[in-house]
Amino acid sequence: MDIIDPQSGCSGGAEAVLVDEKFLPEILHQRVTLRGQPDEDAVLCTVSKTYAVKFVGTSNSVFLIPPTDKVSNLCNNKDDNNMVVASVIKVAPGCMELVEVAPKLDKLKLLLSQNPYSFSESSDMDISEEREKTRIGLYRWDDLVDRLQASDKELRMGLQSLSAIEIDGYWRILDDKYMNAILNMLLHNVILNDWSINALNEDEVVGVLETDGFPRNIATHCLQVYCCKVDEGVGLSTTWKLDERRICVHLAREILKEGKMKIEIFMEKWMRRVPDGMHASFDMLEGEVLKEKLGMDTWVYSFSVSSLPSTPAERFSVLFQERAKWEWKDLQPYVRDLKVPGLSSEGLLLKYTRRTQPTMDAEPIFSAR
Numbered sequence: 001m002d003i004i005d006p007q008s009g010c011s012g013g014a015e016a017v018l019v020d021e022k023f024l025p026e027i028l029h030q031r032v033t034l035r036g037q038p039d040e041d042a043v044l045c046t047v048s049k050t051y052a053v054k055f056v057g058t059s060n061s062v063f064l065i066p067p068t069d070k071v072s073n074l075c076n077n078k079d080d081n082n083m084v085v086a087s088v089i090k091v092a093p094g095c096m097e098l099v100e101v102a103p104k105l106d107k108l109k110l111l112l113s114q115n116p117y118s119f120s121e122s123s124d125m126d127i128s129e130e131r132e133k134t135r136i137g138l139y140r141w142d143d144l145v146d147r148l149q150a151s152d153k154e155l156r157m158g159l160q161s162l163s164a165i166e167i168d169g170y171w172r173i174l175d176d177k178y179m180n181a182i183l184n185m186l187l188h189n190v191i192l193n194d195w196s197i198n199a200l201n202e203d204e205v206v207g208v209l210e211t212d213g214f215p216r217n218i219a220t221h222c223l224q225v226y227c228c229k230v231d232e233g234v235g236l237s238t239t240w241k242l243d244e245r246r247i248c249v250h251l252a253r254e255i256l257k258e259g260k261m262k263i264e265i266f267m268e269k270w271m272r273r274v275p276d277g278m279h280a281s282f283d284m285l286e287g288e289v290l291k292e293k294l295g296m297d298t299w300v301y302s303f304s305v306s307s308l309p310s311t312p313a314e315r316f317s318v319l320f321q322e323r324a325k326w327e328w329k330d331l332q333p334y335v336r337d338l339k340v341p342g343l344s345s346e347g348l349l350l351k352y353t354r355r356t357q358p359t360m361d362a363e364p365i366f367s368a369r
Contacts, residue, residue, distance in 0.1 A: 189212075190275065
């Protein structure tokens with residue numbers, strides 16, 4: 001596969017890649033890679049974006065000749081009609097076009113879920129055989145790069161969205177029970193030590209969590225996941241505050257693991273769990289919880305956008321399996337994160353849904369196209 005520089009020509013190969021000039025610095029400085037497994041269509045990744053590589057045939061022949069500097073050396077090589085002669089390296093029957101696409105990160109959660117970090121690993125047991133077993137299903141950065149079709153920046157964002165942490169060189173997600181335990185311990189220590197939820201001293205918090213049996217890197221990770229950085233003092237300990245929405249959503253998820261329940265019962269349980277100084281609102285649960293009217297009662301159940309596929313076709317398929325018809329206020333939280341280069345949100349809805357509106361004043365209803 002070759003690259004045609006519009007200024008300098010090209011060399012070698014049977015096909016050419018039409019490259020916008022904005023890509024040339026990335027390519028010339030070797031900041032692009034082709035990624036994909038043998039059974040996948042290859043994608044080209046820059047440092048921050050992912051592009052599909054598509055072959056486009058041409059009716060005209062494209063002659064590939066040496067770069068301009070080499071051609072200039074041939075200026076003295078002329079034919080009988082005093083015309084400059086240059087060698088044709090290849091005749092390209094078409095070209096490869098680059099089209100920006102969304103990264104394919106659904107596999108990331110599946111890979112990291114194979115072996116989540118749990119209580120057993122954080123213990124002090126150092127049995128080599130046991131440690132070797134725990135390495136099954138673990139992935140280093142290079143392993144993930146090799147298996148996922150995403151740029152480095154997009155992959156790091158995917159890891160961040162899963163609250164992944166690098167432990168001993170492997171990227172891990174924490175077991176739900178372990179994550180719940182360290183958060184509960186953090187909230188318990190806030191009350192026990194009379195800490196302000198808006199001014200948590202990192203060194204003090206991490207030190208106390210270490211005393212409670214949690215590794216230092218995991219304790220720091222807990223702050224990064226469930227808190228917001230307030231002040232990063234130079235030479236001093238960083239100050240954090242509890243992230244109200246993240247903590248309230250986490251507690252709601254834990255309650256709804258019990259299954260569907262009446263909204264009044266859910267709200268009562270939720271309010272009891274929310275720490276003092278925080279204010280939980282049902283609006284926080286957009287994209288996490290669905291309501292269902294059964295007779296006179298309203299029930300709620302867990303339905304998280306984070307568990308849905310990232311590709312539009314698969315996302316809408318799952319949504320319409322869950323509900324045949326959606327009101328916009330319910331549908332929006334489950335589709336607003338979909339990003340397809342070159343296609344607007346309205347375009348996605350037109351492509352995958354059918355909109356009906358009985359009257360001008362009625363809320364629009366969306367069903368499968």
